[in-house]
Amino acid sequence: MSMARPIVRPRNPCFSSGPCAKRPGWRAEALNGALAGRSHRSAAGKARLAEVIERSRSVLGIPADYRIAIVPASDTGAVEMALWSLLGPRGVDVLAWESFGEQWAQDIASQLRLADVRTFAAPYGCLPDLAATSAERDIVFAWNGTTSGVRVPDGAWIAADRCGLTICDATSAAFAMALPWDKLDVTTWSWQKALGGEAQHGMIALSPRAIERLLNHTPAWPMPKIFRLVQGNALAEGIFRGETINTPSMLAVEDHLDALRWAEDIGGLPTLIARAEANLAAIEHWVARAGWPAFLAADKVHRSCTSVCLRIADPAVTRLDLTAQAVIARRLAALLDSEGVAFDIEAYRHAPPGLRLWAGTTVEMADLRALFGWLDWAYAEVAP
Incomplete structure (x- = not known):
């Protein structure tokens, strides 16, 4: 099912898990x-x-x-x-x-x-x-x-x-x-x-x-x-x-x-931790609403607040073999990259097919929220 292409873009599309996004305002x-x-x-x-x-x-x-x-x-x-x-x-x-x-x-x-x-x-x-x-x-x-x-x-x-x-x-x-x-x-x-x-x-x-x-x-x-x-x-x-x-x-x-x-x-370690945990909470809220992604870490207690790894949970994809799932995840990441809204977010090469979003302390929550619409749009474009 096609979706309307989002308008609002992340100001910083760097969601790579290393090297990671520079601090807000860096020049x-x-x-x-x-x-x-x-x-x-x-x-x-x-x-x-x-x-x-x-x-x-x-x-x-x-x-x-x-x-x-x-x-x-x-x-x-x-x-x-x-x-x-x-x-x-x-x-x-x-x-x-x-x-x-x-x-x-x-x-x-x-x-x-x-x-x-x-x-x-x-x-x-x-x-x-x-x-x-x-x-x-x-x-x-x-x-x-x-x-x-x-x-x-x-x-x-x-x-x-x-x-x-x-x-x-x-x-x-x-x-x-x-x-x-x-x-x-x-x-x-x-x-x-x-x-x-x-x-x-x-x-x-x-x-x-x-x-x-x-x-x-x-x-x-x-x-x-x-x-x-x-x-x-x-x-x-x-x-x-x-x-x-x-x-x-x-x-x-x-x-x-x-x-x-x-x-x-900005307040030292307590603020740094709070920023990362708040970003994870925002991703959790989006995942629950979107329906098609799921966390690779099923246990919430063990879920990372920095390197957030997602798999595609849509039954239309999970019934496919891993090679086909990897192709879809790769196309999804490539489409977001080509749009300039999320760079380098495909899952690690030895991990199960999916996406990996860095949500650590230097990532602004507003950028994550802007990305969620693009993720939903891109998935609708590549889904089988």
Whole structure:
């Protein structure tokens, strides 16, 4: 059934799940103070990098005794740094319910070749049994599944008196969800997610327990330079003061500082979380009204407020095979892209066919509401 073509357009059509939309009101002029052409090892360069670390600590509420560093290769680099540097002394439990958890499980088993590894897996849209993990073992997990739209509900399942470390990939949760720092020993995120920074740079926060492991554990494998947080028998202190292992982009540094200042100006973490949750609520209201889409995460408690993954629930589509469903979802995303109202919203390539909308803190609710009409119109155009 055809529908009238909408008139109102999102002012910002960027709903990609990474890199994500820039903060509201962002302009390139925000980079005018960047130390372009300057050494990141100059006093001014190191001061800017140290400012990123301390503003991140302040906005996220990271405890004063946790150490924070800027590391190479985005969140992926930060997670790999943690796995290569810290795993080995204990058995490892890995939670995998989407592509990145699956990747960490594969790397631990195939690259580090640890013998005592248990993987607790669940299909896209579901969580594995969190209670099956052991406090005696290291636990590796994503707080929010960027490619599945599923998040852990809280940290209650993590033992306060645990013996192992928790290593948490929080890249699509940081700045949009409340993270219980007392339950997280290693936490990683990237600049290009919830605050809409530019790609390449990762962050890692280490608890005192993680620091103790770093200083008392020597990995059984050679350590690439970009993973080394220890020099001799001591912590590489400079890394935690902004003396990065590799050369960062000072343009990206300035851009992330701009995003962090914006976060502070609008009210800090409570406001950031409230914006993302309100966006999710708006999507939930539209889904219930529209009828043809459904959440990949069936359990509302586990539903992500940042990477919102949708499937097509129309029986005319669900009765088709997955290849045909993928074609329809691809046509739907392409039509919205060609209209300039939503860019890069097709589901992740390994996820079930559907759409993925970033609804995090930098996305304006007015843009989402404007998009809903276009989604309905586009689906009417491509539906079988």
